[in-house]
Amino acid sequence: MLAARKVGKHYGERSVLSEVSLNVGPGEMVGIIGPNGSGKTTLLRLLSGEERPDTGTVMWEDRPIADWPVRERARRIALLPQEGLPPLDFTVEEVVMMGRHPHQGWWPWITERDRALVEEILADTDLLSHRWRPVAVLSGGERQRVAIAQAMAQQPRLLLLDEPTTYLDVRHQLSMLDRIVRWKRKDGLSVVIVLHDLNLAAQFCDRLLLLKNGRVIREGTPEQVIQASVIRDAYGIDPVMVRHPSAGVPQVLLQSEEKGFVTTSCGQPLSVSAP
Template identity: 40%
Template sequence: MIEPAVDHSLAAENLAVGYDHREIIHDLSVRIPAGKISVIVGANACGKSTLLKTLARLLKPSRGSVLLDGKSIHQIPTREVATRLGLLPQSPTAPEGITVADLVGRGRYPRQGWIRQWTSADDEAIADAMTSTDVLEIADRPIDELSGGQRQRVWIAMALAQETGILLLDEPTTFLDLTHQFEVLDLLVDLNKRDDRTIVLVLHDLNQACRFGDHLIAMKDGAIVAEGNPAEVITEQVVQDVFGLAVKVIPDPVAGTPMVVPIGRHTPRTNAAGGPVAADNAVSGGVGTENPAAKALAASSAANGICRPTQR
């Protein structure tokens, strides 16, 4: 059985990171809350993935440092880093024909060595990781025969098999349909609740970020614009500043977290009688309108079995 995650600290101080002499991140400092789910959000090319890769030691900053347990991550041996921090990159690839069990087993490689060979503890860690991600029944199937959602669960299982206290995921829901997106995000909440594992992920969907994240980090042009509780970070002004989009922010009718409703240029439509619907009323449920969002808000207290942030 996977051991409870040990509290590890992860932070960045005065980072500057770039590619080909072009600086993407400028003098950025951040401290990742231990035992929480942190979500990095922002427009395309704002530096989200660059920050995550730098935290994972895939990129070396030109200035500043990443601190893992208070020590520069570049001063820690690679194998040791891999026992503390796991990474699921964007669109990972696997060798052709490899099975689920074989791929998950590769998560144990950082814990092998010249002296320490494969033990029953490795078998137990792999079995527990596959059970946690609900892929044990497909252990013998080749990865290339699986659906997108199944593949993502297998990659997460491999990261779990490393038994790291910190798990970084770069856009884990990309290219997944809505059902599989929520399967992956629900799984991450389960893992966080089970052993207080520190999870950091990049997401594009603000509403999913608010519902599943304990701590949000909003970025623009390589810098952090706002960070903290989703209710503090996701405001109409911040969304306008970060994304250049006019929105209304209302309570999510299921989770009670902030829900972003874009206004757009073509928001006014026609109602059932053929007349126009005002943009403000369409979002906020003005007098005399039949507003589905308002009805959902009124009924939200009746929702059962929902994982709300306050219950985590």
């Protein structure tokens, strides 16, 4: 469905990506991980068609993504950028309804089907109580949920997410990722998601692509990528590896320079016995 073939990107004399390849099939969730500056956001923008690669190609349904008209592409692909939504004066319901625009005709009349879908999405994202509030008065986490709801209203076949959990508390991180998993299973949605939290990436993604300095240094299942030697090479840290007690996937604990505790990959301290 989506295929990036040896894509590269330069900004001036600086190489951001070099010969990166990736395939994403229907109903598959692929996580892009890697240290800051490794090219994750740039890759996502190339996959969405918002930027063109300097080398290589990005194909969507066996057609160069640059050849798709913008409106047709918007019916199939939704991108949630890292910045999320700005503090708009539109209400939550109005912003979510904007996700229906690619599916409307030249006269953007709101149909009963549009209203029913938006109502369902507002309920599914716990936003019904906020529907009449201006987005400008919402917290960063609430605006992030509105942005996700807007993408859901777009009903894409490919969802591209750039660090969507950044502004969300733990409860809403899990709720949002669970919702995306249900969505992809139900509709065969393909998902590419940039995540900093290695533990969430291991739990929710079918495959992972690990970038460093603009190159792929490991691709595969969480078992194949989330390994001590691989994490050490990519991030320059010495992790402690454990198994998730119920999911069975590898999880990363980070050793502090101070003795007596380690942290999760998102920096939360865990008590351990001192040696």
